[in-house]
Amino acid sequence: MSTKESLKYEVNGTEMTPEEIKTDMTRIYPSKVARKRAKHIMVNKVCDDGCVPEIESNVRTIPGIITQRGCSYAGCKGVVLGPTRDIVNITHGPVGCSFYSWLTRRNQTKPEAETDENFMTYCFTTDMQEEDIVFGGEKKLKACIQEAYDLFKPKAISIFSTCPVGLIGDDVHAVAKEMKEKLGVNVFAFSCEGYKGVSQSAGHHIANNGLFTHIIGLDDTIKKGKYKVNLLGEYNIGGDAFELERIFDKCGITLHSTFSGNSTYDGFANSHTADLNTVMCHRSINYVAEMMEKKYGIPWFKVDFIGAAATAKSLRKIAAYFEDPELIAKVEEVIAEEMPEVEMVMADVKTRCNGKTAALVVGGSRAHHYQELFSEIGMTTLMAGYEFGHRDDYEGRKVIPTIKVDADSRNIEELEVSADEVRYKPRKSAEELAKLKEEGIDWADYVGMMPEMKDGAFVIDDISQYETDYIIENLKPDIFCAGIKEKYAVQKHGIPLKQLHSYDYGGPYAGFKGAVNFYKDIDRMVNSKIWGYSKAPWDLNPELSAAFANS
């Protein structure tokens, strides 16, 4: 029996169990839909050994359900490759897809010199017209690559396929190969048509495969730096990477390559020479970490830099990995130096936020990570869910062997990876790894979101707009975290929404300074007077006074 306290809910003055709420929430659906949705809506319950209820995820969204999800292209180009500044990313398709993924994720980047390449402010597309759909777009794509090369002379050009490209059968990979030979720069393509898979997640996988096949491992130069760490699954939204770069630098840890916030092509190409892979967003990039471990012998573990305690814990984990007393001491010194400010703001903000509640439905890791920040200021997460998570993101990697692979997932290629004959170099011996595991380093593992949530909290996968409205009206969270599509609908309900894909215009929220920013933003949002303005004085006090009329 768990001794943990379970969340209780009061709906319209009566106490309701989470199960009753769940039943009520799905009542409106046609019976088939209700049966399906019930498998995506879990009342959390953590056993003593960490086991949690099985949730259905990474399956098709029901047509007509208003969903938060996007597509494979958005995951591939928008999320993973988009934040790299020196690749010319050409979207092969009609104009829309490229237009919508043009600077809209707030991935910041900072080239070292004014003359360094930065193509992120540009949007490149073949802008396919009807004749290209009818007669095929390969010729136009080739011409585009040539024109892009002539204009910009980039070190790499990549191509992203959109829905119609897959249907008409343009062979983007053959075009890439041909142009690569012709131009002498790296040209590679991604078959990330929007209909692949069931969400953005398919695009992440395709992007990971492409990075691994076409770039990682191309440059064997051994670079300077004592503790060379790659940071995977960090996208420099609102300057998160800048804060992490600052912290790493202060600790004396070399941030070798990032995938892919504030990143470069050369960083990817050389990333296999690092000593360690750390993974922030498990969902978007765990494939690269796994493949690099198999091929190059780089161990990986999950880190989390959202929240001050999480940041400190992750830094200690990295220091423990290198087993160097000097680094361990330095990390402790940095934590000691950074924490007072964080703790001061945390304590102050907590006086006003303690006891308030939050709901988060976003992405495929952020809905997990941000709960820690909320708990640091005394706030409880009533509900959380992922837009495009898989069961392992919810329940932990231990369930991977039991995940059923359906047709939609089978369509996404799994690369056969084996140890590189030349470059495979185990960073630690099996004994060393085992010893470190005993000391607490969870190699290649991720515990998932649910084991770290309270009993009785709702975990909802691929939430619908109907369920979102239901949660707000009945659970009445003090703040909701989601994306731009949800923002204003939630706010019309009279509660604030923090965008956790883009942070609105805020951030950074990672690392120590990021935590301070987040506490302050949440304090401002949940304690603001503005949410009380929607009723006019005459609505609050409708009785009439005849004083003036009589005089």
Add this chain to the structure above:
Amino acid sequence: MLLRHTPTEIKERSALSINPAKTCQPIGAMYAALGVKGCLPHSHGSQGCCAYHRSTLTRHYKEPVMAATSSFTEGSSVFGGQSNLVQAIDNIFTIYNPEVIAVHTTCLSETIGDDLTQITRKAHEEGKVPAGKHIIYASTPSYVGSHVTGFANMVKGMVNCLSEKTEVKNGKMNIIPGYVEPSDMEEIKRIASEMGISTIMFPDTSNVLNGPQTGRYHMFPRGGVSVEDLKSTGDSMATIALGKTASSAAALALETKCGVKCDILDLPIGLHGTDRYVDALRKMACVSVPDSINRDRGQLVDVITDMHQYFYGKKVAIAGDPDQLIALTEFLVSIDMYPVHVVTGTPGKQFEKTILDLTKHLPVKVNVKSHSDLFMLHQWIKNEPVDLLIANTYGKYIARDEDIPFIRYGFPILDRVGHSYFPTVGYKGGLRLVEKILDAILERKDRDAPEENFELVM
């Protein structure tokens, strides 16, 4: 420099589009559908399109934008999207209970050849459309035209699916406002109402995409043209369609279907454009122009005459949608400004002729291109600098690099508010435009002035 790689030297590009000045049809169709009361737009394709369109519209209007999707996966792409759409229609009516579902295609469903007429008929046959509820639809392939074309197609879809002719005239005037802001639609209606004319405006996004905060969320806000009014458009006395690209398709379809005569005008942006709109209303409805409208007009003329010295001879670069650019060009020329670079992403050769015609008497060379992009515009600016740039949000990168005063105008505006609340059409809108132009020019003048020339009074 944010656009550090844009060279001054212009090389002809035959295939590569860089920094587009347009986007795709479905987003325009979605925007138009939101202007129907109780309507849930539905995107027939994979769900990324719907997500992208909702995100972009939300960022532009800062309001909820709801839409459903057929959520195609690989299977539906191979076997066709019929079952997805029929299932979606059933779910939408059951869960969200809209009055109307407005379905538009995407490049995916268009390419596999899904036939919306046939699929919606099937949905009706299978009893998925409750009594009194409606489905309207439009074909909006992303590889033809632009977002403006999609808007035009969905408005035409409203006529095709709903307009009816009975024997009883309704005494109203149809107004198709064009792809303009909710604030503009409201002002276009207000002018007609000020003249005592009853109108049916379609679509009408006012009170939908600039709604109030009430502490209660309504998926279907109060605004929008009702189904009843849309049906009644076939019984109206006439149609005024504003903006050829966005509105003529629907106006002509209604004329063909129900015999309602139409007058297709440019958007009522600036003095002359508004004059023509007011005059057309006056003539078609046989009414006289009230003093209030004459006063608005007089105020606009007054400010233009008073401030003429700041406009005269100033060079302007503009990018946007064809209907807006045509009206804006005429307006800028009318106040003696020189629109020297004009770029739209929407294809169409007539556009270039119209702009050249409007500017032919200017003492400067005018560059104009349709189906072009902001990269081209930037290169033109590098070669022939301007005093002012008018473009959507993406223009801010050019403005910053080249240090040019900048006014955000058009779609999308992602980083500012105002456009959905304050009109730029009509005389009042003209006044706002003039104010924005003056502010931009004078702010710059103040910023650049040496201390001894820093002025306080005009």
